[in-house]
Each structure stands twice: as C-alpha cells, then as structure tokens.
Amino acid sequence: MNHVVRKYFADFEKEEQWLNDMSAKGLALVEYSWARYVFEESAPGEYIYRLELLEEDPKKAKSAEYLQFMEETGAERVPAGKKPSGKSVYVNPRWVIFRRKSAEGAFTIYSDTDSKIKHYQRIYRLWISLAVMELIIGVFNIMLMFVNNPTALNRVNLIMGLLLIVLALFFISISMPIRRKITNLQNDKLVRE
Amino acid sequence: MSGSNEYGALTEGVYYILLSLFTPMHGYGIMQNVKLLSNGRVELGAGTLYGALGTLVERGWIELLAGSQDSRKKEYRITESGRSALLSEMTRLDELLSNGRKLMGGEPE
Numbered sequence: 001m002n003h004v005v006r007k008y009f010a011d012f013e014k015e016e017q018w019l020n021d022m023s024a025k026g027l028a029l030v031e032y033s034w035a036r037y038v039f040e041e042s043a044p045g046e047y048i049y050r051l052e053l054l055e056e057d058p059k060k061a062k063s064a065e066y067l068q069f070m071e072e073t074g075a076e077r078v079p080a081g082k083k084p085s086g087k088s089v090y091v092n093p094r095w096v097i098f099r100r101k102s103a104e105g106a107f108t109i110y111s112d113t114d115s116k117i118k119h120y121q122r123i124y125r126l127w128i129s130l131a132v133m134e135l136i137i138g139v140f141n142i143m144l145m146f147v148n149n150p151t152a153l154n155r156v157n158l159i160m161g162l163l164l165i166v167l168a169l170f171f172i173s174i175s176m177p178i179r180r181k182i183t184n185l186q187n188d189k190l191v192r193e
Numbered sequence: 194m195s196g197s198n199e200y201g202a203l204t205e206g207v208y209y210i211l212l213s214l215f216t217p218m219h220g221y222g223i224m225q226n227v228k229l230l231s232n233g234r235v236e237l238g239a240g241t242l243y244g245a246l247g248t249l250v251e252r253g254w255i256e257l258l259a260g261s262q263d264s265r266k267k268e269y270r271i272t273e274s275g276r277s278a279l280l281s282e283m284t285r286l287d288e289l290l291s292n293g294r295k296l297m298g299g300e301p302e
Contacts, residue, residue, distance in 0.1 A: 052240065066243055072266060073221050073239045105228075111238035112206055119240070193204050 001041060003027060008035040010174045012051045012095075012123065019049040019097070029099065033081035034091045047099040048107040049078075053123050054094045067096075075100045075107065094126075113185050113192070120182045127175035131168045138164030203282045206237050207245055210255075211279045214271040217258050220246065223269075254278055 005022075009015035019029050019037075028042035029049060056063045067077060078097040080088040100107040110116045141161030145154045203211070209227040218226065223246075224237050237245075246269060249255040254275035258268040271279070 066240075069220055069243050070239055072219070073224060075239060106236055108236065108238040109240035111236060111241045112204055114204070115238070115241040115244050118244070193202055 002030070003039040003041075005037045005039065006035055007037065010170075011177065012053075016049055016051045019051075023047050023049060023099075029078055029097065031079055031081050032097060033089045036081065038081070045102055048102050050075075050098045050100075050107060050109050052096050052098065052109050053119065053126060054096055055122065056094070058093050058096065063094075070098060073100075074104050092126075113189055117182055117185045117189075120178050120185070124175050124178045124182060127171045127178065131171035131175065134164045134168035134171065138162070138168060202285065203278070204245075205231075205235050206241060207249065208279070208282060209235055210237075210242070210245055210249065211271055211275055214255050214269055214275070217268045217270040219266040219268045221266075249275070 007018070009018070022029065022037075022039060023042070024045045026042055026044040026046075027039035028047050029037055030040045031038040054063050054066065058064065058067060070077070075098040078099055080090045080093075082088055098107075098109070110119050138161045141157045141164065144157045145161070206227070209230055210223055212230065213223050213226040220239075220242060224239070224242060227235050227237050246255070250257065250269070252274075253272055255269045256272050258270055
C-alpha cells in the first residue's frame with residue numbers, strides 16, 4: 001500500500017529530518033517529485049535518508065562515478081517519479097536522495113568540517129545564482145514598462161517583474177540560513193580541524 | 194622528507210585512510226577499517242571519503258592499484274610520499290603529546 005504525501009520544503013535538512021521521521025514511523029520513501037512524496041510501508045526505522053546536492057549533473061562522468069561509489073557503500077538512490085512516457089521527472093537532477101538500511105550503521109555523507117562547508121557552499125551558490133537570475137529578468141521586465149508604449153502588455157511586464165523579484169527574495173531568504181551555517185563551520189575551524 | 198611541518202596537520206579521516214592503505218583496499222573497506230581502528234569513533238561519511246581519496250590521489254599520497262582503474266570497485270594503496278606524510282604527522286603528534294604530558298605533569302610513559 002503506497003502513501004502519497006504532498007509537502008513542500010525549502011530547507012533540505014528539514015526535509016531530510018522529515019523523511020527520517022516518516023521512516024521511523026514505518027513509512028519508507030520510494031519515489032518523489034516536486035512537493036510530492038510516495039512512501040511504502042516498511043519496518044519502522046528500516047532506512048536512513050540523506051539529501052545531497054551533487055557537484056554536477058548525475059549524467060556526467062564525475063557524478064556517475066560518485067553515485068557508483070555511494071552504491072558500493074550500501075546506499076541506494078531514491079528514484080524520481082516518472083512521466084507516463086517513462087521519463088524521470090526531476091526538479092533539479094543534481095538534488096539526490098539516498099537511503100541506506102539502518103542495520104548497516106549510522107549513515108552520513110559528510111563527516112568532517114571541510115566537506116560539510118563545501119556541500120553547503122554548493123547549495124548556497126545554487127540559491128544565489130537562482131536569485132540573481134530572477135532579479136535580472138524581473139528588473140528587466142519592469143524596465144520594459146517604461147520603454148514600451150502604454151499598452152496592456154505593460155501590465156503583464158509589471159506583474160511578471162514583481163513576481164520574479166518576489167521569487168528572487170525567496171531564494172535569498174532560503175540562502176541566508178545556509179550562509180550562517182557556513183560561517184559557523186568556518187569559525188569552528190579556527191579551533192578544530 | 195625532513196621538516197616535520199612540511200605537511201601541516203592531517204585530518205583524522207586522512208590520517209586513518211593513509212594508515213588503512215598499507216593494505217590495498219576499496220572505499221567501503223576503508224570506511225569499515227577506519228571505524229574499527231578508532232573503536233567506532235570515526236565514521237567517515239561516504240562523500241567525505243570520496244573527496245579525500247580524490248585529493249590524496251592528486252597529491253600522490255595514495256594510488257589506484259594497477260588493473261582496478263576500470264573495475265567496479267577501485268582499490269587504493271599508500272605510496273612512498275604518503276608514507277612520509279604519515280611519518281611526519283606521527284612525529285608531530287608525538288611532539289604534541291609529549292609536550293602535553295610534560296607541561297600538565299601528566300601520566301608517566
């Protein structure tokens with residue numbers, strides 16, 4: 001019996017925590033797509049889930065090699081949902097969800113400060129680059145308003161522009177806690193390796 | 194390789210990876226071995242280990258075992274310069290420990 005839950009997360013660590021809480025209740029994630037999670041009943045706490053933003057698209061050689069390495073260590077990748085055509089739907093294929101049987105012990109991907117910082121930086125850069133992109137297109141849309149003659153199109157430009165700027169602010173807001181985590185870890189490094 | 198500050202401090206993970214690789218091992222084997230050596234205290238994350246192996250190969254401290262380049266499970270072993278790095282780290286750790294013991298009036302050897 002599969003259970004479908006619709007839920008949205010902006011914070012990947014909260015998402016990870018939630019998946020592990022679900023797993024503890026005996027619901028193991030088997031498939032996901034945007035804000036939609038499919039769970040299967042399992043023994044409570046059978047799996048531990050971890051989220052990661054890969055450095056590169058999984059199709060590229062570097063990531064493929066890494067995914068294979070993860071497999072060797074007993075972790076499996078949770079697949080994305082499929083379209084009727086059979087094509088997997090990823091929001092961003094660089095975001096991957098791994099799971100490993102908890103019987104194999106604690107499952108962490110990044111266990112030292114340096115590699116944790118690198119991972120957070122990757123995520124930070126993703127949110128910031130999205131914010132910058134939306135901001136540029138948004139501002140451009142609003143500028144068009146002043147260039148064009150007053151037509152109906154203007155209002156569309158204004159609305160589009162404002163929406164994109166709101167989106168940019170959203171990405172900036174979710175990047176801030178990540179920035180704080182990076183700073184904390186970097187401060188840690190002053191006293192510990 | 195003489196100066197003991199030639200390399201700087203190694204992370205625990207790297208130290209134990211190098212120690213493990215006196216016997217050729219693949220990734221998962223290294224993870225298990227490091228856990229065993231440290232009585233379960235150091236559990237290397239797969240991503241951390243993967244990154245460390247890449248860096249260590251780049252530095253020439255470890256190498257891929259001939260013939261395992263293309264196989265599913267890549268095996269690594271320590272190189273001559275890896276050994277020197279490890280030795281210099283052990284000298285450094287010795288110094289830290291002996292100074293600590295001396296100044297804290299710690300336990301006798």
